[in-house]
Amino acid sequence: MLLAENIQVGYGSKIVIQELNLTIAPGQITTFIGANGCGKSTLLRTLARLLKPTAGTVLLDGRDIFKRSTREVAKQLALLPQTPYAPPEVTVRQLVRLGRYPHGRWLGGWSDRDEQAVQEALAAMKLTDLADQPVDTLSGGQRQRAWIAMTLAQETDLLLLDEPTTYLDLSHQLDILDILRELNRRHHKTIVMVLHDLNLAARYSDVMVAVHQGTVYTQGKPEKVMTPETIRAIFDVECVVIPDPVAGTPLCIPIATRNHEVGEDAGRTQEPAQARHALELAR
Template identity: 55%
Template sequence: MTTSHTLAAENLTLGYGDRVVVADLDLTVPPGAITVIVGANACGKSTLLRSMSRLLAPREGRVVLDGKEVHRRPAKELARTLGLLPQSPLAPEGITVLDLVGRGRHPHQGIFSRWNENDDAAVASALEATRTADLADRAVDELSGGQRQRVWIAMVLAQQTDLLLLDEPTTFLDVTHQIEVLDLLTDLNRTRGTTIVMVLHDLNLAARYADHLIALAGGRLHAAGTPAGVLTEESVRAVFGLDSRIIEDPLSGRPLMLPIGRHHTASADI
């Protein structure tokens, strides 16, 4: 693995039909780091991730990987460097967990290359890391939502790319499995240098796990930088329309957001 890949959006405008979702966006993903994208619903987070992975063509601007536009690269070539876990992926009916995770090896299969021991090892490692090895022979459509989500994560891990894009990877997971998955991705980043970009809804998990935080508001970049620099009371109000108090997490030292509801007031002692 390498930390030298550079992924950036340049003057990027995205949309569906007549609707513009992301406008005039410029950002750079720090190589070898964990970047988390946050923002209110329908602000363009998932749309941005789709464009970065070549699934959605820009209306204006471009997405660039190592100096080349991703939308001009062959899909299989790109998939050897960049993996995507989309929001709510669909599995073929009746497919087993082992077969689905094995599909993560497809970009590494060529006309003359066949499945080999490296593919077996990659799949076994991904199943073990996501604690889904005991589900290998089960049909994916028989699993619970949390089990399916871990299997999808195993598939993208089996792809063994230098960059990973994950859209809400903790969806359907209880709090224990949320932490396990985010710890797993952190280990992957720290030990292999994998660049990770993910969308998270939980601001406190985002602040805890991100090296680089991107806040979108109304399809535009509101702020980008360290969690401490981005997760401020002013930013939470501007991005989410929510009053909050930001304190230091006593365990991680990262910012911790405490929402202020309409029926509560912030204590002056916090």
């Protein structure tokens, strides 16, 4: 279990997260949503032990994560940052092998278990045929699968991902999210991620956490969090929420920003009066 207790996090004198409490339940997919700059990525980095809170604490299985060694934490928790970087000419196999670093032994060298973990991770991500290809020659979706394979080789029960679908087209977004759901359902991985697409977040999450102004505005099942009231509060957008005709999860249809006025933006597809009328009809 991963637990944040009354944490405050900042960069220099700027406080980004304040008095935030959060429990990540084991065995579920939890997704952070919220406006740009609200603290989603900062929260994820704090949970991953990359940022130390100025107040409060983060507990991993009941122990202060910042009082444990990096290697020890890395055996339980893996992080895929927003824009991971691999040096040129590093192959997929070499990248995935890096996931075994926390399990290294001073004198033991590369073990059969290390090799098996790498092969299993490559197979799980359908990368066996690309194992000797440089990472920087892959497509965006293949590259993301290579990074996920590295975290799988790390063999942790907890996987944190910061915007894993950024820069991917719709097909590759669905591919990555399907993989993450399979890792959760079949391999019992606890997954915590940041997503900007609200409808995909609702479709693929067990729990959604709406972050607003550095704290948790609300959290719970998608149908509890994805409401017009919550979207209005954290994004300042009027919307209609209907059942997704495919998944049955909440589907957000944005109408207009609440502060938009006639003539402010000629590129809008709807003027405020039309947006308000549509909103009233939906209600």
